[in-house]
Amino acid sequence: MNEAELPKTYDHRAVEGRIYAEWERRGAFEADPSHDKDPYCIVIPPPNVTGALHMGHALNGAIQDTLVRRARMKGYEALWLPGVDHASIALQNVVERKLVREEGKTRWDLGREEFVERCRVFAEESRSQILGQLKRLGASVDWRRLRYTMDEAYIDSVLGAFVELYERGLIYRGYRITNWCPRDRSAISELEVNYEETNGKLYGLRYPFVDGKGPGPDGNDFAQAFSTRPETMLGDVALVVNPDDERYADLVGRRVMVPFVEREIEVFTDEYVDPSFGTGVLKVTPAHDPNDFEIGARLGLEPVNVLNPDGTMNQAAGPFEGMKREEARAAVVERLGEVGLLGEVRDYRYRVGHCDRCGTVIEPWLTEQWWVSMRELAEPAIRALEKKEIIVYPDSWRRETIRWLENIHDWNVSRQLWWGHRIPVWYGPEGEVVASMESPGEGYEQDPDVLDTWFSSALWPFATLGWPEETEDLAYFYPTSLLSTAREIMYLWVARMIMMGLRFRGEIPFEKVNVHSIVLAEDGTKMSKSKGNTIDPLDLFDEYGADAVRFGLLYQSSTQDFAYSYERAELGRSFVTKLWNATRFVLAYTRVEEVREASPSDRWILSELNRTISEYDRLLEECEFSEAMRVIYGFAWNQFADWYIEIAKAAPSPATPHVLREVFFAILKLLHPVMPFATEEMAHVLGEDELLVRRRFPEPDRSLEDREAEVLLDRTKRAVSTVRSFRAESKVEGTLEGRVSGEVDLEVFSALAGVRPVEALDGSAKATLLAGDAVVEISLTDELRRGEIERLRKEISRVEGEVARARGKLSNEKFVERAPVEVVSGEREKLSANTRVLETLNRRLEEYL
């Protein structure tokens, strides 16, 4: 192939599919335990099988793929293990909604078995879609090792873990207030509740005295308490006041009536009550409020439950039975008003919990659930984080996670759902309770609940490697090298993996955690389907190519969240095009392979390359992707393409053909982890037989460092730019004669600046241009002379400013005394250089006047 046959732009559509197939055909991503290589392993945060991948997945995929490909090229046995999550509650929600929409049915209409089958089928479809998306991204995962949390082996891991924790006394069954979602008819954990500030009302509720002792201290014949949820009044079992509240000393011990349900309750005291809130009287509803539950327990009172699982009122609600909770609220308020028991109603702003998955208002509700004791599990995790056995980028998240673990609550792991891992607990005919993977025998009934989806996720880093079997994979790849994730699941997932990893393996699950940005919509708000502001990564891949999108995402990724902008994909695409055309140039350029004597410009680009390799590699190692992209982009575009290719055209050395190719190949290899398709194609076009994916990642080579060449070329480039600038401003065209004082690469300068170097300039008219510490003099026509005087004056006043600034600093004794020597000597050098320059300029000005 030659350059003329190549189109001017890279066509990702024609390339990506073919190259991915080639990688797969060659088994390029397959990793197995090996004796002569060190392991590198990343397990993918398994996407939910609820639908398609979003931009967050694309970003995290780009990050992980970059790291894995780099490790692979560095000679590690690099495994990126793919998988998907069954997403218990999330998937069940999606399928339920679909069921209602398409068939007008609920899960109860279908029955458990049929419903679970529907979920399984849906998951299957979603899963294949997701896997296709990962391929489009270019994910270098080992497909042979694809895992799913509902695989038979994985289910065994999950149930085994539950049984073991149960047997160690770390799992117990408890009756307490949980967050109840009436739509899902299931409990959810604290982490699955989203609180939103809401404008609501605070209702004064009046409880008439029934003890016949007459009115209360305030002259009223009732006691009043405030509530935001008046319907829970029907479940009240007591009123309480603070024991130190003198206003109510007489109230304690009196009996009042709960309206409508006609229940007599007593007034007690409890320290919990804040006398300054409302009336200082608190109603106690143990079945519907966590604090009330505790107060009720302290007082030894039986809770009264007034709700059904679906959020309607039950028979204990008396006349309100059968109403939805919202209807009951309105009805209770109305009826209270009618009977004169409604007190003050205030506007009140408070936080209402919503189900993370379906948005339904959460009801704190008394139920019996399975709990994991977290304190004991958290301790080793806290220690590991404190000792930095796990490195977190950025470190602030390590400290945050420690704080969270220190305040951890027990974890409710049972869900009254159908899709998921069914809890391996069996209830026997004689009331036996047995935790076991299989039924203990005839007459045993299995617990109907399933496990919180995060329970299975918590085992991910080792269950995917075969645990509880002591597999070779587990021995070789565990602990994994790095986990990359969004911060929103640090507690839900990452912290729990650390605890479970330490519990079941006695080792941390990963050495590093990268907490990446959240990709926001273009307007800076969160992307969400309901707002309709989501961006489909596949559309971006189609339009810009996977490499361009990957580069753009990494370029924008930092520890800060960022609003996605299409400009970043355009930036990536332009970069690919630039590299593509550099490929065409390199291809068309002579193909001499032998090494001959290198010129300063050859040594300069090699030295710059060397610096770039060190810097870029370090940044990737530290997950500083944005900075890494800037470094490699700057080198490839602003040094290599803008300058070295131009030098190769205009002032090549005998070594240039070789150096040009070497440096360009190094760029392709450095970029391969980020832009795998395009770089692979470019290497192919340039006639490489071996795939880049298996090539060695460039390493720094100190022998290529050449400070002298760097200084020389920097000065030369500056001189060239100065002349170009002068040409643009003065509208001068054609070859000029010129003289440079100060050391530059004359050949390069002359060729790129279009200046013929002469020893001495004829005539008196010259432009005197400053290029850093070098002075360039250019022959000048008479008509430009007038302007030159103006220009000189401006230049002089600028340099005078510089001189004054340096003098000022250096005459400050404290500066000379306390600033580092190199800073002071730097100022001195600048001062003397500028003084010399000023002399030259002044002399020239005098000549003209």
Added chain:
RNA sequence: GGGCGAUUAGCUCAGCGGGAGAGCGCUGCCUUCACACGGCAGAGGUCGCUGGUUCGAACCCAGCAUCGCCCACCA
């Protein structure tokens, strides 16, 4: 109520103790043999505000303002 973070060029964002940066957008010139998804040259910023530390602060400290996010059982 606590905690964390942000505030830098018109826009999106880097920089985090020694003379303000990138991409896009904008202006001028260039359709010359890698590339107009381009080249060359430019314009554009009292780095949120007020104090402090320092020879020196966009960068460190304190306070304030605005905007986010996380955590917390005040009815």
